[in-house]
Amino acid sequence: MASTYGAARVLVASNRGPVSYTVSEDGSLDAKRGGGGLVSGLSAIGSDADALWVCSALSDGDREAVRRGVGADGVRMLDIPADVHADAYNGIANSVLWFVHHMLYQTPLEPVFDAEFRRQWASYEAYNRAFAEALAEEAAQGAAVVVQDYHLTLVPGMLRELRPDLRIGHFSHTPWAPPEYFRMLPDDVAGQVLRGMLGADRLGFLTERWAEAFTACAERFAGGLGGTRVGVHGLGADADFLRARSHEPDVEERMAALRQEIGEGRRTIVRVDRTELSKNIVRGLLAYRRLLETHAEWRERVVHVAFAYPSRQDLAVYRDYTAEVQRVADEINAEYGTPGWTPVVLHVKDDFARSLAAYRLADVALVNPIRDGMNLVAKEVPVVSDAGCALVLSREAGAHEELGEDAITVNPYDVTGTATALHEALSMRPEERAERSKRLAAAATALPPAQWFVDQLDALRG
Numbered sequence: 001m002a003s004t005y006g007a008a009r010v011l012v013a014s015n016r017g018p019v020s021y022t023v024s025e026d027g028s029l030d031a032k033r034g035g036g037g038l039v040s041g042l043s044a045i046g047s048d049a050d051a052l053w054v055c056s057a058l059s060d061g062d063r064e065a066v067r068r069g070v071g072a073d074g075v076r077m078l079d080i081p082a083d084v085h086a087d088a089y090n091g092i093a094n095s096v097l098w099f100v101h102h103m104l105y106q107t108p109l110e111p112v113f114d115a116e117f118r119r120q121w122a123s124y125e126a127y128n129r130a131f132a133e134a135l136a137e138e139a140a141q142g143a144a145v146v147v148q149d150y151h152l153t154l155v156p157g158m159l160r161e162l163r164p165d166l167r168i169g170h171f172s173h174t175p176w177a178p179p180e181y182f183r184m185l186p187d188d189v190a191g192q193v194l195r196g197m198l199g200a201d202r203l204g205f206l207t208e209r210w211a212e213a214f215t216a217c218a219e220r221f222a223g224g225l226g227g228t229r230v231g232v233h234g235l236g237a238d239a240d241f242l243r244a245r246s247h248e249p250d251v252e253e254r255m256a257a258l259r260q261e262i263g264e265g266r267r268t269i270v271r272v273d274r275t276e277l278s279k280n281i282v283r284g285l286l287a288y289r290r291l292l293e294t295h296a297e298w299r300e301r302v303v304h305v306a307f308a309y310p311s312r313q314d315l316a317v318y319r320d321y322t323a324e325v326q327r328v329a330d331e332i333n334a335e336y337g338t339p340g341w342t343p344v345v346l347h348v349k350d351d352f353a354r355s356l357a358a359y360r361l362a363d364v365a366l367v368n369p370i371r372d373g374m375n376l377v378a379k380e381v382p383v384v385s386d387a388g389c390a391l392v393l394s395r396e397a398g399a400h401e402e403l404g405e406d407a408i409t410v411n412p413y414d415v416t417g418t419a420t421a422l423h424e425a426l427s428m429r430p431e432e433r434a435e436r437s438k439r440l441a442a443a444a445t446a447l448p449p450a451q452w453f454v455d456q457l458d459a460l461r462g
């Protein structure tokens with residue numbers, strides 16, 4: 001491939017980009033900017049940095065934008081054939097790599113690595129190659145490239161071959177599987193993933209634990225790290241943004257509506273997640289049911305506000321899980337609800353302003369993932385909650401490394417233990433709760449997104 005050397009000095013590559021398009025009724029394209037750590041990180045390095053974000057076209061609107069040559073400044077969307085993208089994203093990234101790193105497989109039924117898997121793997125390779133080639137075209141001599149996540153594990157190695165002059169980094173937003181679990185992948189595929197990652201100069205992880213797991217896999221299955229450096233950057237919550245955004249009028253409106261749903265004078269246990277197996281929403285609901293069963297004093301006095309936003313709905317396993325969450329919530333409401341009290345207020349329509357409203361009202365935040373790279377909700381609620389919240393936090397969330405001291409720790413599989421933790425959180429004296437919440441917020445915002453990104457870049461260049 002002939003590289004037409006480009007002008008970009010800092011490049012980010014990720015499956016989901018910072019902007020998405022929809023075709024409106026009159027045929028024009030509407031652009032919507034996303035938020036998140038990377039977006040604010042990139043804006044922090046300024047426009048004169050010649051930054052470019054390479055991402056996938058994900059919607060019909062995105063693909064239309066590529067066709068029309070419409071684009072946001074500093075963004076290049078790749079129009080990867082829809083079937084190739086579906087195999088790579090749904091088939092490999094979200095059904096295999098996500099499941100391996102979050103240890104979600106339930107043997108003996110899963111996984112089965114058969115001919116279908118091999119076909120999807122070929123698409124994953126093609127999809128990674130499309131990114132590597134675009135980055136090779138766009139990058140200026142000696143530019144820094146930061147590749148994001150499990151969707152793009154082969155890119156560093158591929159890009160290294162095309163452009164040995166570049167500084168290549170990769171950052172994982174997920175956990176990394178321990179060797180005993182990682183070796184579930186067919187040997188050649190595991191080897192390709194590790195060699196792809198090790199094509200980077202530097203690999204970033206959210207916690208020591210995930211960095212160590214990667215290093216252990218590299219040592220056991222790829223002869224070690226070679227020249228690749230490994231570092232930890234624990235992405236924090238964006239305090240300034242959250243505090244300002246959570247006091248805008250639309251959030252106040254949603255607070256009023258939520259207060260109506262909750263009812264006067266009741267405590268709230270809040271959770272906000274993408275509906276996704278690793279988040280462990282069903283066991284959270286079972287723990288709440290157990291709380292109502294064993295601590296009758298909380299009946300009528302507490303409401304579980306659960307926002308579970310649909311995610312990856314092309315996949316049956318995610319759809320089934322969404323249905324299961326709804327079913328268990330309905331069951332609890334049927335079992336314990338009274339004319340004036342709905343024990344579980346479940347919302348499934350994604351609404352950021354309403355999430356912030358719930359954060360502000362939270363007495364208790366429940367964050368109980370089976371395994372989670374970081375979990376930013378655990379970091380955001382203490383920053384936003386009006387009166388300070390108690391945090392019930394899974395020991396398997398990356399955030400636990402930073403917040404464990406002031407949270408109430410749970411084993412995510414232990415439903416009765418989680419029920420006890422909820423009781424303890426609800427019973428905490430208001431002063432203690434406020435103090436702990438303040439310390440949680442301080443720890444949660446220690447590394448704001450802009451600094452997180454700049455640190456990675458400095459380490460990559462250093």
Ligand code: G6P
Binds near residue numbers: 016149173174311312
């Ligand atoms: C995880 C991944 C991110 C991803 C997000 C949303 O946090 O680490 O890379 O963007 O999930 O998932 P989605 O499949 O909707 O992009």
